[in-house]
Amino acid sequence: MKKKLIHATPIAVAAAALALSGCGGNDDNPRPSISTIKNIVVIYAENRSFDNLYGTFPGANGLQNATAASKLQLDRSGQPLATLPVAWGGLTQPKQSVTVTEAQTANMPNQPFSINDPAGLNVPLNIATRDLYHRFYENQMQIDGGKNDMFVAWADSGGLVMGNYITNADTLPLWKVAQKYTLADNFFMGAFGGSFLNHQWLVCACTPTFPNALNMNAKTSVSAVENDGTSLTLDPTSPASAMDGKPLFKNSGNLTPDLYAVNTMQPPYQPSGNAPADGGDTALADPNPAAGTTLPPQTATHIGDLLDKANVSWAWYGGAWGAAVAARQSGQWTSVTAGNLTVPNFQTHHQPFNYFADLAPGTEARAKHLLDGGMDGSEFIKAIDAGTLPQVAFYKPQGNLNEHAGYTDVESGDQHIAEVISHLEKSPQWKNMVVVVTYDENGGFWDHVSPPKGDRWGPGSRIPALVVSPLAKKGFVDHTQYDTTSILRLITRRFSLPMLPGLTNRDEKLKANGAQPMGDLTNALDIAL
Template sequence: MMRALLAAGVLLALLDGCGGGSSSPVMGPLPPPPPAKQGKYFTHVVILVQENRTFDNLFATFPGADGTTLGKTHNGTMRLRKSNLESSLSPNNGYPYWLRDYNHGKMNGFDTVPIGKVPGTYVYQYVDPAQIRPYWQLARHYVIGDHVFQTQGSGSFTAHQDLIRGGTDINASDSLIDFPTKAPWGCDSPQGTVTSLVTADNHYYQGAGPFPCLSYRTLRDLLDADDISWRYYTPSLGNFAGNLWNAFDAIAAVRNGPEWSSNVVSPETSVFQDIKRNTLPAVSWVIPDYQNSDHPGDNSDTGPSWVAQVVNAIGESPAWDSTAIVVIWDDWGGWYDHVRPPGSRTFGGLGFRVPMIAV
């Protein structure tokens, strides 16, 4: 078990919010991890999904991890600039931009992708650790993954599908990639909305994919088959985050069935009620609103405090001893990262590294 990696006396104290004036309250220290017991298993898994960051962007200087503050450009190198979590710009992060960043595996094309009139060198940044202290505290006291890669070099639509399915292949030769042409992204998309495809040998066909209301199987099918409870906590449709990041809106059997009301729960803050009532399901996904998401361009730095609140709420509940918490960022968001994805490429992947913390 992950907590067995820790000495029994280690305490996690997420008392500090993020820098730059975060107003979200952060609750008190967590209890120590329970001692490992042979034959004892976690009965709850909570997946906290944040947005659009690479490992180097959040953990470039984390001790012992595979991070760097020196980036490769198409014609040399440059130092990554220490920056604020709060950002007014959102770098480009569709598949064509990923290919330019990747540059045939050289990992030196990030500076060739401008953001409007802003030079591509903007993405050579790492966030000041003082502004993401809750993430660093969790990483120090629990488990951080520094070689976790996106399934594809793609953006949030397919990245969120990957988190409920582990791939977006619609047949043996084609997989969804990038974004639907209109929002909401899913069965509630306007008529005429289409998706894009990438083939097994990485050919890209923009706008050639189906309407984003899909019939493929997801983890929901596996959980339901074994009568394992699950909930997906998400901002409501009509909310920016609810329109774009609700992965189950794209799953026809859920969107058009009873589980849309029973298992897809809005608002996302409903998770606190279930924690307090000790009614967490066996598997939970928790999707933040835009302000709390870490998404660049949101002009907010409250993501770390949001994650800390959820983790600490579980820490103060009876579920703490039986709950594994995974904090994951959905895609690279256009930021620089120095590690080349491993293996041979297929269906547009693997993509770049994203941070992962397991508690």
């Protein structure tokens, strides 16, 4: 009895033929049910749009599908740019073996370009570019109602936002993994903007709050926003054209006018980018530092709470977490603090559970669930090899291995994640495992696909996602609409959990706007539903 292959693409004709012939399951050998999944592993990398890394992947909705209109970038006036502006400050980070200066990026055509094109800028995948804006309001202004035509206009990096990489199985280690399993090409970041907010949406499908901000130093971080609720108010001195410099805003802060935290805030608990208060508890961050960037403990329900109630084991493995804790305790924090290029460049705002009151220092829950992933993921890999991963495991690579522009390159992180997957494939738990590899957000890089119109918080721009599993469809490109919350949906469906409010609200808003509700990644799996 033949089974229909959902969302099949030409990427692997042979694989499709096998599936259609019934090898994925028949009356005598039925496909496994969702209960076959015993372990879900989430690997969360950093800051790449789909087109930036997978724009030429066979069978995917890539650069070849981008229309002339979707490629053309408009200036702040709404008129097409004659050329791309320079990459302000240069395209590459300083002190590297390859350097591309600001002047070398002048007069580039107004269209996407390949950063590593040998006939062009020729910046290989192992060289870090400068960072780019990836912030809540700026991302919405760049998306421009779905036209994606103002990425350059509202960037602080000039033409770099239009950059992508020529990649294949020989240059990008995870490309081979995508060829072998499932690549999702219609997967969007859960929230507009940057890493802080998208990590929160990964674990709770919610946006943090700071209700007392106006009575604290955080009051200076309330954004100045136009009446549309999505655009920042320009400073009168802001250059009129992207050709003349980056935009200047009256206040692009961390908080919305109604006191939701949307850009980078620091955890209230150590390890935090904010030191303890003078004479205060050394396990805590100063609750009211001069910069006003310590978020108060959050009390919203997160996925860990639901898993605990259902007696499902789970853990967050933070790469270099143990090193960061030790550095804070010993006073050597400069070796790991955010913004420092010293390995491992631990990023405190990439640890979302460290913001929640029920996982505070000293609690049994913290000791049980917030685990050290080890330097270079060594402790996480030990658990993989020993077959002792909990039923749900999140892994966050340390800063120099997460692919974030500005402080690391693509190649080192991609190779690291591919090596972790190699261990997972050999794990005693592998046969019942589903691994999801994705990126927290686009890092400011342009993508040609319009995100569906959802709720106030997202979804934002399109990002890569891989589903890796013996249960995954092989050699398959999945066009199902997903976003970061689809990971929570998969966990929820598999373990029969109640829906987090943010998931229900997003689907209601999507449907109200004429879009489909978000998928739960099961279309990427060869299982019976």
